[in-house]
Amino acid sequence: MGWFAPGHRAVAALLFLTSLLFAGPASARDPLKFDPVRQPVMLHDTGEAWVDESGKAEVHDVMNDAGIRWHATGDNNIYRLDKGQALWIRFTAPPAPSAERWYLEIPYPGVDRVTLFVQNAAGEWTARSAGDTIALSAWPLPHRHPVMPVSVSPQQSRVHLLRIQNGTIFGAPLQFVSDSYMGRNEQGISLMLGIYFGLVVLAVMLAVTGAVTLQDPGYWLYSMSAVLMAVTQATITGLAGLHLWGDWPWWNNIAPQVLPLFAIASLQIFLAEVVSLRERSKLLYKLLVLGGLASIPLAIYLVLTPDVMDRLRLIVVFFIAATVAGLGVVVWAAIRGDRYAPWLLLGSSPVAIVALFPIARAAGLIPISFWTTHGMQFAIAAELPILLIVLAMRSQHRREHVRRIQGLDRIDPATGLINAAVFHERLVRLIARSQRLKFRSAMLLVDIGNIEQIRRQFDSDSARELTLRVAGRLLSVAREIDTVARLSEHRFGILLEGPLHADEVAEAGPRIVARCLMPFKGRPLEWSAHVRVAQALIPMDGTDPSQLIGRLEMLLASAPADSRRAVFMLSKASMPAALTP
Incomplete structure (x- = not known):
């Protein structure tokens, strides 16, 4: 048996080394330290966790049961608590000065119930609870999410037990913060949320104004969608529970599951309206509207069903289906040439991308983080202005279309200038105004003299284009207070508002002739307008509108075709010497 002793010692040494190897990670864990300089202080792996499958264990049972298999905590750990389980976390608060209070912060506004246990001086376990199934007035510290005071002592460390109950999944990092840090951090979060909700209010006010003044249902749908998304974000961030319905635990618990359904449904119907889906495909529009209205019975079912995981699955499926349907319709409209669909895709893409984070969090794929809670505010803030x-x-294009249709009896559709009837009305008012105020105004008739030559030398399209180009040249010569009208196919009328000086009257006709003779870019030199101008003074040359127009027309008609004159005055007394034949 002498050979056994050395072998036994070798095996014992091997077992000892193995135990040290496996014990190494546990012993290598750093203890929890409250550092006021580096906050928040994350729990990381300094605590121990255990899932109570029955969900009925009390604090004394947990402390006295030596058979519990604790494991190290972690910021990315995700626990399924959908069958009534309870998650227990044990940590030891280190000695810390009592000058500043420390808190355990659970950044998960939707958690059902968290209870923090600590022993008092008499050795009894005291409990404080918070969560959305508890009225806010019963929380130890009213906040957007549970914030639990930690009992610290300057001399000794204290063991705390945290029990977490949630109907679905829990995966939130636990962190410790001091009074001062929490105040500063909350100011930053409040500023961010204030900017977001201020932007929403501004966007809704502008949209409501547009809906009332422009009679466009798209603005109403935009307003409804923006409000529902804002209320949803207020619910998810805990702001609504803090300020609106904190003392209604039942609704505070169910609101984060119900309100997002209405938000995504309203956005889906809004997108269908903007791309005119009803006009493109009535069947597809009805299906999309029915899909959006399905959020109502689905919300009722979520309220009535006790199976929380069933709720979660339905929410995730509805979200994905509604997102795919809404964006799919926009892509479908873009392929068919809708002018607004690409912009809608640009505006909706941030929300569609960032929405994957809360959906993945709800499905238990990723833990809670800043982006799962606040990412949607950034995405919506980018989406709303677009x-x-x-x-x-869209409204501007529609108004222009309606304006053109309604103005066909007053506006020439080809040039956008007023027609002969409106020109006559303005001439009547100009004559009356010139007589009343005793100043000089002028009226000009402009004919394109070489239009037939252009048609023969080029083609009919070139002749029509030249007419439009001349209209543009006349507008560039006229002042803002003057009137330019198209009286017939190749004749235009101009009213020069007084008071006018003699030199202004003398320069008007030659300036128009010279402007129209200028070559056009990209056209040959012979493709130019040779215009003739007949000019009358108001009221010197007459006060009857019809007679004035008739006399100017006769003046143009009586001019020889081969005449080199381009400007004709109705009154020779007012004509400059340079223009006198």
Whole structure:
């Protein structure tokens, strides 16, 4: 048996080394330290966790049961608590000066119930609870999410037990903060949320104004969608529970599951309206609207069903289906040439991308983080202005279309100038105004003399284009207070508002002739307008509008075709010497 002793010692040494190897990670864990300089202080792996499958264990049972298999905590750990389980976390608060209080912060506004246990001086376990199933007035510290005071002592460390109950999944990092840090951090979060909700209020006010003044239902849908998304974000961030319905635990618990359904449904219907889906495909529009209205019975079912995981699955499926349907319709409209669809895709893309984070968090794929809670505020803040600009562009195009249709009896559709009837009305008012105020005004008739030559030398399209180009040249010569009209196919009328000096009257006709003779870019030199101008003074040359127009027409008609004169005055007394034949 002498050979056994050395072998036994070798095996014992091997077992000892093995135990040291496996014990190394546990012993290598750093203890929890409250450092006021580096905050927040994350729990990381300094605590121990255990899932109570029955969910009925009390604090005394947990402390006295030596058979519990604790494991190290971690910021990225995700626990399924959908069958009534309870998550227990044990940590030891280190000695810390009592000058500043420390808190355990659970950045998860939607957690059902968290209870923090600590022994008092008499050795009894005291408990404080918070969560959205508890009225806010019963929380130890009213906040957007549970914040639990930690009992610290300057001389000794203290063991704390945290029990977490949630109907679905829990995966939130636990962190410790001091009074001063929490105040500074909350100011930053409040500023960020204030900017977001201020932007929403501004966007909604502009949209409501547009809906009332422009009678565009798209603005109403935009307003409804923006409000529902804002209320949803207030619910998810805990702001609504803090300020609106904190003392209604039942609704505070169910609101984060119900309100997002209405938000995504309203956005889906809004997108269908902007791309005119009803006009493009009535069947597809009805299906999309029915899909959006399905959020109502689904919300009722979520309220009534006790199976929380069933709720979660339905929410995730509805979100994904509604997002795919809404964006799919926009892509479908873009392929068919909708002018607003690309802009809608640009505006909706941030929300569609960032929405993956809370959906993945709800499905238990990733833990809670800043982006799962606040990412949507950044995405919506980028989306709202773009969608509002798209609505404004859409309304402007529609107004222009309606204005053109309604103005066909007053505006020439080819040039956008007023027609002969409106020109006559303005001439009547100009004559009356000139007589009343005793100043000089002028009226000009402009004919394109070489239009037939252009048609023969080039083609009919070139002749029509030249007419439009001349209209543009006349507008560039006229002042803002003057009137330019198209009286017939190749004749224009101009009213020069007084008071006019003699030199202004003398220069008007030659300036128009010279401007129209200038070559056009990209056209040959012979493709130019040779215009003839007949000019009358108001009221010197007459006060009857019809007679004035008739006399100017006769003046143009009586001019020889081969005449080199381009400007004809109705009154020779007012004509400059250079223009006298």
